[in-house]
Every structure is written in C-alpha cells, then in structure tokens.
Amino acid sequence: MKEDIPEKGAALQRDHSTFAIAPHSPGGLISVNDFKKVVDVAEKYKASAMKITSAQRIAIIGVQEEDIDVMWKELEMAVGHIIGVCVRMVKFCPGTTWCRHGKQDAVGMGMKLDRLYHGYCLPAKFKIGVAGCKHACTAPAVKEIGLCGRSDGWTLMAGGNCGARPRIGDVIAKGIDDETAMDITQRIVTFFETCDWAKKMRLARVIEKIGFDEFKRAIGV
C-alpha cells in the first residue's frame, strides 16, 4: 500500500499508484526559464495533468514513484511542501512590485518569510498570507499568520483558518513596520513551536483553547 512521501513533496493520487509533485514557486512567481523546466519535465515523464493550486504552485500530476528523484534533479528547483505538518506556504500577492494597488512590498516581505519558514516543522499545518493592500487578494484573514498592507504599515492577524472549522484571524497589531511584523511573526512561530500539547491542533484552535488574552501575553504583545 503506497503512502504520501513528505520528504520528496509527493502526494499520492486517487489511483493509489501515481503521485503529484509541485516545485517551490514562492508567491507563485516563476521565471519563464523555471516554467520551461517544469513543462519539459512534465512532458518527458508523461504527466497526466498539471494544476495551478491555491497555494500558488504548479502541480505535476500523475507521476510514477520511480521517476520522482530524477524529476527533482532535472527540475533543479526546491521541493514545495504540499503535504506534511509544517509551514505549507507563504502566499503573497504581486504587491508594490507589480500591482498598481500595492501599498506595501508584499513580494519582498513574502520572500523573506518564505526563506525563513517554508517547510518549517510545527505542531500542525501552518499557513502564512501576505497582501499588499486592503483588497487582501491572498486572504490573510484566514491564514495562521496574515499580513495586510496599508499606507501606514502592516496589519498583522493571527489564528485564521479556512478548513473544516473556519475562523477569521484576530488582529494583533496595526500600522507596524517590516521589522516589527517579522518580529511578531517569529514570536508566534516560537510560541506555537513550544505548544507540544497541540499535536495537529491548528493555531486557531490553540487560541480558542487558551483565550486571546493569554495568547497575546504568551507572544508578548
């Protein structure tokens, strides 16, 4: 009986025989050159389909188990952590780099957070979302940590969730600069890391359990 292979970022598909893999493409930004590699590899190893995922990745579907290693080698791209108990993604919008609505550098912030946390092991699944303006196209309100750019700085939310028991995140701070946003993010991650009782319990449930005031105290805000 086959199973998911988290260390190779391979998710078993419904046929119980093939896998899906998805290269790491922070913020969904993928250079034309990298995209070429993905298409070449998908073609060469006869992928049955490709899918743009909600986590801004491109999944190559219908991959044979024995091909996974060589595919990663040819892709020369980092593994996207599509499964596993870790920071699954840092989702970000085009921000001030591309979008005319951008108020904050969502791409810069997203990339920084991605380098620090993508794949980072925690007691439960963990999602981070960064949006450069109030339109919030990456839905930061339903991520474990969500940053929303305003002209006066970032609004930081925590404890959002859009799974089986959805929850809108609580606002932790408003009008903060990049450095403060990174600092609070680190504190939340550190706090969650030490919740060893929270096995597979997402941050939303942890905050509900201990209470919002206690959570704020624990992260020192």
Add this chain to the structure above:
Amino acid sequence: MPKNDLLNKAAILQRDGESYAIMTRLSGGVMDVPFARRVLDVAEKYQAKTLKLTGAQRLAIIGIQEDDIDDAYKDLGMKPEAGTALCRQYIKVCPGNTFCMRGQKDTLALAKQIEERFYPFPKLASKLKIGICGCFNSCAEPAIKDIGLIGLPSGWTLMVGGAGGQNPMLAETIARNLDEDQVMQILDKLLKFYRGAALRHTTRNMRLGMIMDKEGVDRIKQVCGIEIK
C-alpha cells in the same frame, strides 16, 4: 493619456504603467501538458517578465506589451473575452475525486457545469467568487467565497456569503445533501437575486455576504426556495 486596464482583453496594467498581465482562464487551474507548453511558448515569444501562479488558480503572463496582447491570445488559442470580469468572477476548485485521495465528489465536473451555465454572469451587485471542494478540508476555501460548495458522501453542502477581502466574513451553510441538479437550480435563483440586488440602491455594490447580513439569512433561503426551519 495614461494607460488603464483593458478589461475587454482581460489585460491588467502593471505598476510600470506600461506593460500588461494577461491571464489564461483554466477551469480549476487544471491544464494538460501541451497547453502548458503553449503558455511557455507565448511567454518566451513575447518576452514576458515573469509568470505568476495566482491564488485564483490562474496562470498570469506578466509584462506583455499592449501591441502583443491580441497575438498572444491568438497563439494561446484563447479568446480574450474568456476572462471577462476578470478578478470579479472566478471559481476555485480542489482536485476532487478526479485526483485527490480525500475527494468525495467530482468537483471539476461541477465547476465545468457551473462555468458553462453561468459564466460570465454580468451585472451582478458585486464580485462573485465560488469555491468548490471535494471534502471537509476545504482547500479551495469555500467559507470565504460568495458561494461555497463542499462535497460529502451524502451530497453537496451549500454555503453563502463568505468574503476574504477587506471585510472578511465566513459563509453560512444554507443547505445540505444536495445533488448536482439541485445545486444548479439554487444557483440559478441565487444569481438572479444577486443581479436584482444591483438594481436596488440599498444593496448596490454589496457582496452577497453583506446583503445577507442586511436582509437576513432567511431571505436568502427564501430566494433559493429552501425550506426555513
């Protein structure tokens, strides 16, 4: 004259005030490998600055010159109007029981059915985002879509009134255990109501969730022909 978005060509002006992003419209983000190859060829030929896999499961080709837009669409084999009301209307879909081990329902087929029947659906009061998931894990985030559908073994659960933007709201479940025909019938009524809301000054420019907040969930159920307990 400063440039602006070219909505009839589904082209979005970029921050440089000069180049555009165009989107490939993919039902549920799913494509075959030859199509991906075509996108790559277009990106290379028209010297795209980058590609972006968007949260709405679209593939954006960024940094296209205005003069190249029509040719780029032609090479893609897509009609520019395929993306009408871009960013205002989309369906986000999980892999469902076509690919995913956890999928209980055929989400991709339902999405296709909805797209064929209702897209584009102009003159609505505000945006229309639909999320369709094949299991409770909700990876297409139906709880923050105007209309969310979750597939369970017993049928579809229908949620209404979610939003993820500046006023985030969680959707409310208004019906359970629906089959596909019932889903289509309810959507038909609901979307006509949402279009009618554009004509009423009290609800103009309001997302479905705001209208529901104002007029009550029972009103929405009544509109949809769902029994109110």
